[in-house]
Structure formats: C-alpha cells, structure tokens
Amino acid sequence: MPLQAFTPSEPLTLGVELELQIVATHDFDLVAQADDLLRETARHTGAWDIKPEITRSMIEIGSSIQTRHASLRDELRDLRGQISAAARKLNVAIAGGGTHPFQHWSQQQITASERYRYLSDLYGYLAQQFTVFGQHVHLGCRDGDQALWLLHALSRYVPHFIALSASSPFVQGVDTGFDSARLNSVFAFPLSGRAPFVRSWDEFGSYFDKMTATGVVQSMKDFYWDLRPKPEFGTIELRVCDTPLTVDKAAALACYLQCIGRQLLEERPFEPSEDDYLVYTFNRFQACRFGLRGEFVDPRTKQRMRLRDDILRTLVRLDEHALDLQALEATQLLRDSLFEGNDADRLRALHASGQPLPAVVEAAAQRWMQA
Incomplete structure (x- = not known):
C-alpha cells in the first residue's frame, strides 16, 4: 500500500487524545466496562470523540480541532463532565495517570475488533501489557515537508514532555523508580523510538515503500514512534506524554507544543540534523527515570544541565509566542x-503518606472527575 498524500491543514492547529482508566469504585482496580461506557456516552453533546482502546478497561477521547488554549481547555472540561456523569451511572470511576498502580496485565481483556485481535496475535502478551495510558497531541502542518522539518526540530523537546506529563511511577504494585514507567511498555514494541531522519515527504514515501515491501509495515499505525506524521490528518503527532491527572494539565501540555512549534517555524533557530539524535536516547531515558530532576544534554552545544532548568529557559523564550497564541x-x-512537581511526585507523595495503592487510585479518580 503506497503512502497516502499529506493532507494540508492550518499550521499550529491542535488536537488532543487522552487514554483513560476505567476503575471499579469498590476496589479501584481496572474494570472491563468500556463497552458499557461507550453505550452510555453514545449520544453525548459536543464535537469531541470517544472510542475503545486495545483492552476493555480503557477508553480514548479526542478533542475537535482547536486553535487556542481556552477553547481546548473548555472542551476537555465539558468532555470530563459528561464522561464522569456517565461513569457515575455505571458505578465506575475515570482516572488519569500513565499506568494503573496495581492492575495485572494477565487479567486484561482484548477489545473485540479486527485490528486489536491482529495486534494481540502479533505481539502476544505485550498487547495486554499495553494497558497503559497516554496523551497524544496533534499539531497541524502546511504540508509533508513542513511536517518532517518540525518533527525533527521538536525531537530536542521530547524529554520536556515526558518529564512534565510523567504520572506512572507504579506498576503491578511496585514503585518502579521511574517517573514515567509507561514508556517502558511502549519501547518494547519493535517499531517504537524515533522516526528516521528524512527531510522531504517524497523521501519519506520512499522509506515507507521499502518498509511495506518487507511486510513488516502495513500502514502508518504500525509505527509507534515518539513523534510521527499523520498524513490523513495533516499533522504530526507527539506520543510520549503520560495521561495527566487533570484535563487542565492536558490542555497546557498541548499548548506548550503549539508555542514551541510557532517559535521553531517563525525563528528557525537551527536546522535539524541527524546529529541532533546523538543524545536523544540518553535524554529520553533521563526524563523517564528521573522526571524534572533528570539531566539533559543540549544536542547543539553539548552542555549538560538539569532538565527542569532547560524547560524554564524554554518557557522564557516562549513568552512572546504564548502571548500571541493566548496561551x-x-x-x-x-x-x-516545575516547582510543585509532576503528577508522579503527587502520586508518590500520597503513597508515602500512608495511603495504600487503591486509595491512591481513588484520589486520582476524584482529581480527574473533579469529585
């Protein structure tokens, strides 16, 4: 199957997808009630979308196309309110967070769809272990060439989004020591990691043709890259964020990407190169493992600093763009x-205060549902 043409879209438009946990209200373990929740919300009001995910204790919601922070935040709040009301009718709760702290992968049920059954057959137990929860952000691009330029330019900032969104310190009842343990599950897939360094849509098409000729790839959905182009939407998609504990944080992260994208496109502070990826894996690991306390190596200057400090400097540079974008x-x-800590810090603090993990999940659900 040849690569489809890149559908032009308005640069810097935004779309957000959130994968959410469905938990029982008696023990706060995951519960396979996605089908019930989808039926309950089938007639929702709003331009947003809701659909199943790979296992039946997950749902994914997607915003409409947005241009400004306030409208995106308000839509996500409306979405939260309607889904929370539906969940209460079913006596379940909805929570953010990148992993459920104590669920066991072997108990997860694959969603009954052709694609998810195919993934289960292909990846075995990894499909059930993929019961992890992320935020994806789409950023509109004029054409495929602009999309690839921006994708590579944004690679420097991937650790920012990992550390800011990190909300998955616990896996199967254990503190992993990672702020974002969720990404370890993503990295297990063979087509994860970074996109190849190609500069033009034609060149990317040649790469795609070679991959499909091997039989390894059938569509763009088979790439689990941290950043990937989405030609059918006319966007690039950032996939490294854990689902935050609040929709306000999700909206803020999306607009941070929008502000960085605007600065890169308008100022062109550097030209992306393959050398930008020399420290990519190191920086990404540091962000997953240590969050905002991690180290960061600037791919251009080779200067080493705290990731928190690099984010702060970036925010200062973005002030003018944030003002223009009303962000x-x-x-x-x-x-x-940056000073209060990320959601992983919040979850750890709850557990350290003596709260058992079910109570930690209950608090996370109350925070997301604004109960």
Missing part, C-alpha cells in the same frame, strides 16, 4: 509545576 495561562501552569 499564557497554559505556560504559567507548567511553570508552576
């Missing part, structure tokens, strides 16, 4: 989080 409230929320 100052979003960037201020992220600036505050």
Whole structure:
C-alpha cells in the first residue's frame, strides 16, 4: 500500500487524545466496562470523540480541532463532565495517570475488533501489557515537508514532555523508580523510538515503500514512534506524554507544543540534523527515570544541565509566542509545576503518606472527575 498524500491543514492547529482508566469504585482496580461506557456516552453533546482502546478497561477521547488554549481547555472540561456523569451511572470511576498502580496485565481483556485481535496475535502478551495510558497531541502542518522539518526540530523537546506529563511511577504494585514507567511498555514494541531522519515527504514515501515491501509495515499505525506524521490528518503527532491527572494539565501540555512549534517555524533557530539524535536516547531515558530532576544534554552545544532548568529557559523564550497564541495561562501552569512537581511526585507523595495503592487510585479518580 503506497503512502497516502499529506493532507494540508492550518499550521499550529491542535488536537488532543487522552487514554483513560476505567476503575471499579469498590476496589479501584481496572474494570472491563468500556463497552458499557461507550453505550452510555453514545449520544453525548459536543464535537469531541470517544472510542475503545486495545483492552476493555480503557477508553480514548479526542478533542475537535482547536486553535487556542481556552477553547481546548473548555472542551476537555465539558468532555470530563459528561464522561464522569456517565461513569457515575455505571458505578465506575475515570482516572488519569500513565499506568494503573496495581492492575495485572494477565487479567486484561482484548477489545473485540479486527485490528486489536491482529495486534494481540502479533505481539502476544505485550498487547495486554499495553494497558497503559497516554496523551497524544496533534499539531497541524502546511504540508509533508513542513511536517518532517518540525518533527525533527521538536525531537530536542521530547524529554520536556515526558518529564512534565510523567504520572506512572507504579506498576503491578511496585514503585518502579521511574517517573514515567509507561514508556517502558511502549519501547518494547519493535517499531517504537524515533522516526528516521528524512527531510522531504517524497523521501519519506520512499522509506515507507521499502518498509511495506518487507511486510513488516502495513500502514502508518504500525509505527509507534515518539513523534510521527499523520498524513490523513495533516499533522504530526507527539506520543510520549503520560495521561495527566487533570484535563487542565492536558490542555497546557498541548499548548506548550503549539508555542514551541510557532517559535521553531517563525525563528528557525537551527536546522535539524541527524546529529541532533546523538543524545536523544540518553535524554529520553533521563526524563523517564528521573522526571524534572533528570539531566539533559543540549544536542547543539553539548552542555549538560538539569532538565527542569532547560524547560524554564524554554518557557522564557516562549513568552512572546504564548502571548500571541493566548496561551499564557497554559505556560504559567507548567511553570508552576516545575516547582510543585509532576503528577508522579503527587502520586508518590500520597503513597508515602500512608495511603495504600487503591486509595491512591481513588484520589486520582476524584482529581480527574473533579469529585
């Protein structure tokens, strides 16, 4: 199957997808009630979308196309309110967070769809272990060439989004020591990691043809890259974020990407190169393992610094762009989080205070549902 043409879209438009946990209200373990929740929300009001995910204790919601922080945040709040009301009718709860702290992968049920059955047959137990929860952000691009330029330019900032969104310190009842343990599950897939360094859509088409000729790839969905182009939407998609504990944080993260994208496109502070990826894996690991406390090596200057400091410097550079995009409230929320800590810190603090993990999940659900 040849690569489809890149559908032009308005640059810097936004779309957000959130994978959410469905938990029982008696023990706060995951519960396979996605079908019930989808039926309950089938007649929702709003332009947003809701659909099943790979296992039946997950749902994914997607915003409409947005251009500004306030409208995106308000839509996500509306979505939260309607889904929370539906969940209460079913006596279940909805939570953010990149992993469920104590669920066991072997108990997860694959969603009954052709694609998910195919993935289960192909990847075996990894499909059930893929019961992890992420935020994906789509950023509109003029054409395929711009999409690839921006994809490579944004690679430098991938650790920012991992550390800011990290909310998955616990896996199967254990503190992993990682702020984002969720990404370890993603990295297990053979076509994860970084996209190849190609500069033009024609060149990417040649790469895609070679991959499909091997039989390894059938469509763009088979690539689990941290950043990937989505030609049918006319976007690039950032896939490294854990699902935050609140929709306000999700909206802020999306607008941070929008602000960085605007600065890169308008100022062109550097030209992306393959050398930018020399420290990519190191920086990504540091962000997953240590979050905002991790180290960061600037791929250009080779200077080593704290990731928190690099994010703070970036936010200062973005002030003008955030003002023009009406996103100052979003960037201020992220600036505050640099000192308050990320969601992984919040979850750990709850557990360290003596709360058992079911109570930690209950608190996370109350926070997401605004109960």
